[in-house]
Amino acid sequence: METNLNNIYLGTDPRLIGNYTLSDVTRYLRLPYSTLRSWVVGSKYKTRLGVKRFQPVIELPQLDNNKILLSFTNLVELHALNAIRRYHQIPLESVREGIEYLKQNCQMRHPLASHQLYTDGKDLFLVNSGLVVNLSQQGQLLIPEIIKIYLQRIEWDETGLPIKLYPFTRPEESESPLSVVIDPFVSFGQPVITGTGVPTKTIAERYKAGDSINDLSLDYECEPSKVEEAIRYELAIAA
Numbered sequence: 454m455e456t457n458l459n460n461i462y463l464g465t466d467p468r469l470i471g472n473y474t475l476s477d478v479t480r481y482l483r484l485p486y487s488t489l490r491s492w493v494v495g496s497k498y499k500t501r502l503g504v505k506r507f508q509p510v511i512e513l514p515q516l517d518n519n520k521i522l523l524s525f526t527n528l529v530e531l532h533a534l535n536a537i538r539r540y541h542q543i544p545l546e547s548v549r550e551g552i553e554y555l556k557q558n559c560q561m562r563h564p565l566a567s568h569q570l571y572t573d574g575k576d577l578f579l580v581n582s583g584l585v586v587n588l589s590q591q592g593q594l595l596i597p598e599i600i601k602i603y604l605q606r607i608e609w610d611e612t613g614l615p616i617k618l619y620p621f622t623r624p625e626e627s628e629s630p631l632s633v634v635i636d637p638f639v640s641f642g643q644p645v646i647t648g649t650g651v652p653t654k655t656i657a658e659r660y661k662a663g664d665s666i667n668d669l670s671l672d673y674e675c676e677p678s679k680v681e682e683a684i685r686y687e688l689a690i691a692a
Contacts, residue, residue: 467637468615471514471522478523480690481620481635481644482531492534492545494521510534510549512563525637529607529615530565536603568613602626620644622686632682644686646679656680657687 475493479486490496495509511530513523523531537548555564603626608617617636623629634647643652651673659669666684670677 467642468525469514470637471516471520471524472637472642473523473525473528475521475523478528478531482528482535483621483690484531484535489531492531493523493527507545508549510545510552511565525618525635525642526563526566526615528635529618530563532603532607532618532620533565566615568609568615606631619647620686622682622689624689630678630682632679633686646673646675646683648679649673649675651675651683653683653687656683660684 473481475486475489478484479489482489491507491509493509493511493513496507511523511527511534513521513527516522534548538545552564555561561567561569606619606621606629607615608619610616616638617634619629619631619634621629622633632647633644633653635642635644639645640650640652643654645652646656656669656673660666660680664672666677666680669680673680
Protein backbone atom coordinates (compact mmCIF):
# COMPACT_ATOMS: atom_id res chain seq x y z
CA MET A 454 0.00 0.00 0.00
CA GLU A 455 1.33 3.45 -0.89
CA THR A 456 1.01 5.89 1.98
CA ASN A 457 3.93 8.25 1.49
CA LEU A 458 2.39 10.61 -1.06
CA ASN A 459 -0.87 10.65 0.86
CA ASN A 460 0.90 11.48 4.12
CA ILE A 461 2.78 14.45 2.69
CA TYR A 462 0.12 15.60 0.25
CA LEU A 463 -1.09 18.47 2.44
CA GLY A 464 2.44 19.53 3.36
CA THR A 465 4.95 21.60 1.48
CA ASP A 466 6.95 18.89 -0.23
CA PRO A 467 8.41 20.52 -3.39
CA ARG A 468 7.48 17.45 -5.42
CA LEU A 469 3.78 18.18 -4.99
CA ILE A 470 3.70 21.96 -5.44
CA GLY A 471 2.43 23.46 -8.68
CA ASN A 472 5.57 24.84 -10.30
CA TYR A 473 5.32 24.20 -14.05
CA THR A 474 3.08 25.75 -16.69
CA LEU A 475 1.72 23.73 -19.59
CA SER A 476 4.27 25.45 -21.82
CA ASP A 477 7.10 24.41 -19.49
CA VAL A 478 6.01 20.79 -19.62
CA THR A 479 5.60 20.68 -23.40
CA ARG A 480 9.19 21.90 -23.70
CA TYR A 481 10.76 19.79 -20.98
CA LEU A 482 9.06 16.53 -21.98
CA ARG A 483 8.62 17.29 -25.70
CA LEU A 484 4.89 16.69 -25.60
CA PRO A 485 2.42 18.25 -28.06
CA TYR A 486 0.49 21.00 -26.32
CA SER A 487 -2.93 19.65 -27.36
CA THR A 488 -2.06 16.17 -26.08
CA LEU A 489 -0.78 17.49 -22.78
CA ARG A 490 -3.84 19.67 -22.24
CA SER A 491 -6.22 16.78 -22.86
CA TRP A 492 -4.33 14.64 -20.34
CA VAL A 493 -4.27 17.22 -17.54
CA VAL A 494 -7.34 19.39 -18.20
CA GLY A 495 -9.62 17.10 -20.18
CA SER A 496 -11.25 17.69 -23.54
CA LYS A 497 -14.61 17.79 -25.26
CA TYR A 498 -15.80 16.90 -28.73
CA LYS A 499 -19.02 17.57 -30.60
CA THR A 500 -20.94 14.51 -31.77
CA ARG A 501 -24.32 13.98 -33.37
CA LEU A 502 -25.71 13.29 -29.93
CA GLY A 503 -24.24 16.37 -28.32
CA VAL A 504 -20.94 17.18 -26.61
CA LYS A 505 -18.82 14.34 -25.28
CA ARG A 506 -16.47 15.22 -22.46
CA PHE A 507 -13.30 13.39 -21.41
CA GLN A 508 -11.98 13.73 -17.87
CA PRO A 509 -8.28 14.44 -17.24
CA VAL A 510 -5.95 11.52 -16.53
CA ILE A 511 -3.57 13.35 -14.22
CA GLU A 512 -4.57 14.96 -10.90
CA LEU A 513 -3.10 18.46 -10.57
CA PRO A 514 -2.40 20.46 -7.39
CA GLN A 515 -5.37 22.43 -6.15
CA LEU A 516 -4.78 26.17 -6.52
CA ASP A 517 -6.96 28.98 -5.17
CA ASN A 518 -6.65 31.12 -8.31
CA ASN A 519 -7.66 28.31 -10.71
CA LYS A 520 -4.34 28.57 -12.53
CA ILE A 521 -3.09 25.42 -14.23
CA LEU A 522 0.26 24.51 -12.73
CA LEU A 523 1.80 21.06 -12.63
CA SER A 524 3.98 19.55 -9.93
CA PHE A 525 7.19 17.56 -10.29
CA THR A 526 5.15 14.43 -9.50
CA ASN A 527 2.89 15.32 -12.43
CA LEU A 528 5.97 15.52 -14.67
CA VAL A 529 6.94 11.99 -13.67
CA GLU A 530 3.39 10.76 -14.31
CA LEU A 531 3.33 12.36 -17.75
CA HIS A 532 6.76 10.96 -18.58
CA ALA A 533 5.47 7.44 -17.84
CA LEU A 534 2.12 8.04 -19.57
CA ASN A 535 3.89 9.23 -22.70
CA ALA A 536 5.79 5.94 -22.91
CA ILE A 537 2.64 3.90 -22.35
CA ARG A 538 0.61 5.76 -24.96
CA ARG A 539 3.32 6.00 -27.60
CA TYR A 540 4.77 2.52 -27.43
CA HIS A 541 2.16 0.32 -25.78
CA GLN A 542 -0.87 1.63 -27.69
CA ILE A 543 -3.22 1.36 -24.73
CA PRO A 544 -6.50 3.27 -25.18
CA LEU A 545 -6.53 6.36 -23.00
CA GLU A 546 -9.87 5.38 -21.50
CA SER A 547 -8.35 2.08 -20.34
CA VAL A 548 -5.45 3.92 -18.75
CA ARG A 549 -7.91 6.27 -17.04
CA GLU A 550 -9.91 3.31 -15.68
CA GLY A 551 -6.75 1.61 -14.46
CA ILE A 552 -5.55 4.71 -12.66
CA GLU A 553 -8.94 5.19 -11.01
CA TYR A 554 -8.94 1.54 -9.93
CA LEU A 555 -5.54 1.93 -8.28
CA LYS A 556 -6.63 5.11 -6.53
CA GLN A 557 -9.73 3.47 -5.12
CA ASN A 558 -8.40 0.00 -4.30
CA CYS A 559 -4.68 0.42 -3.67
CA GLN A 560 -4.65 3.86 -2.06
CA MET A 561 -2.39 5.27 -4.77
CA ARG A 562 -3.01 8.97 -5.28
CA HIS A 563 -0.48 9.24 -8.11
CA PRO A 564 -0.15 5.67 -9.44
CA LEU A 565 2.01 6.45 -12.47
CA ALA A 566 4.59 8.12 -10.21
CA SER A 567 4.71 5.21 -7.78
CA HIS A 568 7.72 2.91 -7.79
CA GLN A 569 5.40 0.33 -6.22
CA LEU A 570 3.43 0.09 -9.45
CA TYR A 571 6.49 -1.07 -11.37
CA THR A 572 8.00 -3.36 -8.73
CA ASP A 573 5.09 -5.10 -7.00
CA GLY A 574 3.65 -6.86 -10.03
CA LYS A 575 0.65 -4.62 -10.61
CA ASP A 576 0.13 -4.90 -14.36
CA LEU A 577 -1.82 -1.75 -15.11
CA PHE A 578 -1.76 -2.15 -18.84
CA LEU A 579 -3.22 -5.50 -19.81
CA VAL A 580 -5.08 -4.88 -23.05
CA ASN A 581 -7.58 -7.73 -22.64
CA SER A 582 -8.53 -7.01 -19.06
CA GLY A 583 -11.97 -5.84 -18.05
CA LEU A 584 -10.67 -3.88 -15.08
CA VAL A 585 -7.35 -3.13 -16.76
CA VAL A 586 -5.51 -3.80 -13.51
CA ASN A 587 -4.13 -7.28 -12.80
CA LEU A 588 -1.54 -8.99 -10.68
CA SER A 589 0.99 -11.00 -12.65
CA GLN A 590 1.04 -14.68 -11.70
CA GLN A 591 4.79 -14.64 -11.14
CA GLY A 592 4.67 -11.51 -9.01
CA GLN A 593 6.81 -9.65 -11.53
CA LEU A 594 5.68 -7.19 -14.15
CA LEU A 595 7.00 -7.84 -17.64
CA ILE A 596 7.63 -4.36 -19.03
CA PRO A 597 8.52 -3.82 -22.70
CA GLU A 598 12.10 -2.68 -23.25
CA ILE A 599 11.11 0.78 -24.47
CA ILE A 600 9.04 1.34 -21.31
CA LYS A 601 12.06 0.31 -19.24
CA ILE A 602 14.11 3.01 -20.97
CA TYR A 603 11.60 5.59 -19.76
CA LEU A 604 11.47 4.17 -16.22
CA GLN A 605 15.26 4.13 -15.95
CA ARG A 606 15.17 7.90 -16.24
CA ILE A 607 13.19 8.22 -13.01
CA GLU A 608 15.06 8.13 -9.71
CA TRP A 609 13.12 7.21 -6.58
CA ASP A 610 14.08 7.86 -2.98
CA GLU A 611 14.27 5.20 -0.28
CA THR A 612 10.52 5.43 0.34
CA GLY A 613 9.63 4.79 -3.30
CA LEU A 614 8.71 8.38 -4.19
CA PRO A 615 10.10 10.05 -7.34
CA ILE A 616 12.98 12.36 -6.55
CA LYS A 617 14.61 13.08 -9.93
CA LEU A 618 13.66 12.94 -13.59
CA TYR A 619 16.23 12.79 -16.38
CA PRO A 620 14.49 14.16 -19.50
CA PHE A 621 15.49 12.94 -22.94
CA THR A 622 18.04 15.18 -24.60
CA ARG A 623 18.07 13.43 -27.99
CA PRO A 624 15.41 12.22 -30.43
CA GLU A 625 16.67 8.64 -30.04
CA GLU A 626 15.71 7.93 -26.43
CA SER A 627 18.12 5.03 -25.89
CA GLU A 628 21.06 7.27 -26.83
CA SER A 629 20.26 10.07 -24.38
CA PRO A 630 22.81 10.26 -21.54
CA LEU A 631 21.77 11.24 -18.02
CA SER A 632 23.38 14.67 -18.33
CA VAL A 633 20.30 16.80 -17.61
CA VAL A 634 18.11 16.36 -14.55
CA ILE A 635 14.93 17.90 -13.16
CA ASP A 636 15.19 17.90 -9.38
CA PRO A 637 12.44 19.70 -7.41
CA PHE A 638 14.98 20.43 -4.65
CA VAL A 639 17.51 22.12 -6.96
CA SER A 640 17.15 25.46 -8.80
CA PHE A 641 13.38 25.53 -8.23
CA GLY A 642 12.90 22.43 -10.35
CA GLN A 643 14.41 23.83 -13.54
CA PRO A 644 16.37 21.43 -15.75
CA VAL A 645 20.00 21.56 -14.66
CA ILE A 646 23.25 19.85 -15.55
CA THR A 647 23.52 16.65 -13.55
CA GLY A 648 25.69 17.05 -10.47
CA THR A 649 25.39 20.83 -10.48
CA GLY A 650 22.78 23.48 -9.83
CA VAL A 651 23.41 25.15 -13.17
CA PRO A 652 20.22 25.55 -15.25
CA THR A 653 20.55 24.32 -18.81
CA LYS A 654 18.83 27.52 -19.92
CA THR A 655 21.73 29.56 -18.51
CA ILE A 656 24.25 27.42 -20.37
CA ALA A 657 22.37 27.77 -23.66
CA GLU A 658 21.98 31.54 -23.29
CA ARG A 659 25.70 32.02 -22.72
CA TYR A 660 26.53 29.70 -25.61
CA LYS A 661 24.28 31.68 -27.96
CA ALA A 662 25.93 34.86 -26.70
CA GLY A 663 29.33 33.58 -27.86
CA ASP A 664 30.84 31.62 -24.98
CA SER A 665 32.61 28.44 -26.05
CA ILE A 666 31.91 24.99 -24.63
CA ASN A 667 35.37 24.95 -23.06
CA ASP A 668 34.78 28.33 -21.40
CA LEU A 669 31.46 27.16 -19.98
CA SER A 670 33.02 23.90 -18.83
CA LEU A 671 35.72 25.79 -16.91
CA ASP A 672 33.34 28.38 -15.47
CA TYR A 673 30.89 25.80 -14.13
CA GLU A 674 33.44 23.07 -13.36
CA CYS A 675 31.74 20.31 -15.31
CA GLU A 676 32.67 18.07 -18.20
CA PRO A 677 32.44 19.53 -21.72
CA SER A 678 30.22 16.59 -22.73
CA LYS A 679 27.62 17.67 -20.16
CA VAL A 680 27.76 21.24 -21.42
CA GLU A 681 27.21 20.00 -24.96
CA GLU A 682 24.24 17.91 -23.86
CA ALA A 683 22.70 20.85 -21.98
CA ILE A 684 22.99 23.00 -25.10
CA ARG A 685 21.54 20.23 -27.29
CA TYR A 686 18.60 19.85 -24.90
CA GLU A 687 17.82 23.57 -24.74
CA LEU A 688 18.15 24.11 -28.49
CA ALA A 689 15.78 21.21 -29.09
CA ILE A 690 13.07 22.43 -26.70
CA ALA A 691 13.36 25.97 -28.08
CA ALA A 692 12.80 24.78 -31.65
